[in-house]
């Protein structure tokens with residue numbers, strides 16, 4: 001085993017000697033996620049601020065001046081504008097104003113006669129600003145409408161409850177942590193798998209087909225190290241680099257969420273949903289054999305290829321498969337198909353999904369774990385068998 | 397000590413046009429012995445089977461039949477023991493260009509289980525002999541092919557091997573550097589090592605080899621000191637012998 005460790009050490013040393021690669025592996029994840037999150041937060045905040053602080057521009061047609069006082073009450077919320085030139089709808093779509101409000105001319109009289117009058121609001125529902133204007137308008141009209149109803153009931157000397165036979169109070173049963181956990185649970189295995197596979201792939205190709213291409217493999221094989229140790233050393237490297245890539249990305253992701261989102265309470269819950277040692281431990285434990293399985297496939301393809309391009313062509317479809325399986329297991333309802341817990345790779349995704357949504361079952365987890373371990377072990381046997389042949393290393 | 401006994405090796409290759417498998421007999425029954433303190437030259441045209449023979453001696457490939465002993469060990473049974481006593485170099489061997497020569501040699505010292513201090517000292521000594529000590533701490537990605545070849549030579553000799561196998565060691569080297577390498581080979585002979593080299597460069601063979609073997613179509617022709625071969629063939633140069641053999645093998649086919 002010492003030989004394998006020496007080879008793996010050599011691979012890591014080679015990795016550290018190249019600044020660019022080193023940067024991409026160890027620094028990039030810690031720049032990428034904070035950058036993405038900051039940008040997203042900034043963008044979101046800016047448009048939010050814009051919408052929140054600006055008064056909604058409303059063109060109001062109200063001959064009987066029934067609604068004018070309401071709209072003029074709060075200049076921070078509403079700004080009454082003159083009739084825009086040209087087509088009104090087009091003007092709204094062009095965001096020259098947010099909302100047009102037409103109150104029936106007989107509104108004042110209708111109110112007096114205790115009749116209904118018509119109010120027509122024109123908005124562009126695809127625009128956030130327009131929707132905000134509509135919401136504000138509803139908010140402003142509601143108390144006034146209630147007021148009018150009460151007055152009408154009073155003139156009839158009826159109970160104020162007459163117009164309110166039922167009062168609906170909505171309580172949200174969802175647990176925010178659970179919601180967030182569910183979202184993470186569906187995304188996380190997918191993200192982890194892709195990061196692990198792509199990390200292993202990149203560096204694995206360099207260390208296998210790349211060595212053939214650069215004609216250095218022969219110099220390793222000419223040393224006293226047994227061939228099998230060289231193969232195992234490469235496997236160890238490809239496997240570790242995959243796990244390291246996944247871990248680094250995960251840590252950076254977690255840090256970005258916790259640091260940048262620390263002002264809102266939901267992120268605290270998010271963190272508690274992810275940063276539960278049991279959940280994380282179980283996630284990591286099942287990712288290890290999966291990573292070994294991936295590493296074996298990459299090693300097998302990489303060593304048998306003559307060039308890095310050839311290796312890439314052979315290894316890339318695996319990436320697509322991983323992406324496909326990941327997306328497939330994210331689909332709703334998939335977690336209810338029982339037979340899927342016996343399909344390798346898919347069952348890992350499902351086990352993790354359940355782990356994060358508090359539907360964890362030890363049996364399912366252990367089945368997936370055992371299957372993945374078995375698969376990885378089998379794959380290690382197969383790949384070392386195949387590669388430990390003169391043919392594989394001297395392929396022409 | 398190197399000893400080959402009736403060694404055979406064939407490869408199956410695919411013919412893209414006829415879509416059939418073809419068997420190439422690269423080595424067809426070679427027997428030879430190289431003693432310590434001797435430089436053996438392996439000659440032959442392209443594709444004759446020189447590299448295949450040397451790879452089998454270095455235990456990188458197994459012979460299909462026959463046996464090879466290096467330092468008293470069978471290459472098939474004890475490949476690791478064989479490799480720890482031999483230094484192997486071939487033209488199609490690269491160096492890890494992300495390292496400096498010093499880093500590379502330190503690494504291979506570990507692979508070959510040489511004491512780090514000893515490896516460092518021997519490595520620098522070899523680089524010095526190859527006139528490369530000024531570049532010991534320069535990253536190799538800018539090295540010329542000759543400089544890389546020198547580092548490869550140092551790498552092959554780092555663990556003080558009793559047997560030295562060089563496959564075309566002077567290919568791509570200028571005359572000055574080639575002379576340095578040949579001088580190194582002479583020193584190794586004086587130190588009592590067993591040396592086997594393959595080459596196309598005839599003057600080099602006449603210059604340094606104690607014995608030569610000429611491979612044609614996987615078979616060994618003549619296994620004697622260069623002068624004896626010239627005499628028995630009534631030729632002035634080894635080139636002439638080469639032409640004769642080529643004509644003979646054409647006539648035989």
Ligand SMILES: Nc1ncnc2c1ncn2[C@@H]1O[C@H](COP(=O)(O)OP(=O)(O)OP(=O)(O)O)[C@@H](O)[C@H]1O
Nearest residue numbers: 394396407420422441442443444445446447448449
């Ligand atoms: N790994 C391999 N797979 C298939 N065929 C091979 C392999 N290695 C060598 N051969 C074939 O064996 C024959 C001998 O090749 P070898 O490399 O030993 O020749 P050589 O004498 O070293 O030639 P050169 O002077 O060109 O280096 C060639 O026909 C070659 O195509």
Ligand SMILES: [Mg+2]
Nearest residue numbers: 446447448563
């Ligand atoms: Mg050759």
